[in-house]
Amino acid sequence: MSLLSEIFAYFNYWVVVILIMLGMYVVMANPNLVKKVIGLNIFQTAVFIFYISMGEIEGGTAPILDDAFTRYANPLPHVLILTAIVVGVATTALALALAVRIYRAYESVEEDEIDAEDARAEVQE
């Protein structure tokens, strides 16, 4: 019983750990550049969930001041993650632009094909 409540006290954090593992694995193992970006986004979302979970307070409500409430969630993580979401989309756009640029140069977004192309170019020199 106490083990179960122990697990549920950290449930959000366990989800974060699993998402970080997933994202990391995709970034490292998948040779497709677009899917690497998706893995990076999964990793990023895990960090967002982590921060927002830290901001929650038992019995609190959204941090919009009103006389009916006295207890609010911590607004600071919300602000930081709001900024991080927008910055994350900007970096995603940059990463995808890099993928498009690589595709134009190599006709492929697969890492192994790009490496093979590079090796061929080196042999020709």
Place this chain on the structure above:
Amino acid sequence: MTLDAVDVAFTEAAVGAGIATILMLATLAITSARQKPSEKRALAPMLAAVATGLVLAYGLADLPPFADPEAPAHRHVAPRYLNESAKEIGIPNVVTSVLASYRGYDTLGEVTVIFTAGVGVLVLIGRTRHRRRENDDE
């Protein structure tokens, strides 16, 4: 909304889920939507990911439990924001007050990052197509 983060929820729904998906689909339309099946077994990344997961799980033990009101994160500047922002800034939404006023420099930095990323995207795929031929012999 069980986490009480309404502003973040809206931003993530609009910017994260909306614009990021459009960018992703546009990239897939320009490049190839199909991935070549690879028979390479990725054991090392699996080990690295599991090792990181174990370290993180070890670190979890030192965190305060979820939604604990006594957590250190809630005892630093957050009470001041909640108690004083109505007087100092005068908007009920504390997230807006912190974003635009207390941490306005953060938002300025964010705008700089977005601007830089936009310039980077334009430099990378804006009008480089006509130069590709010249670079081929490199």
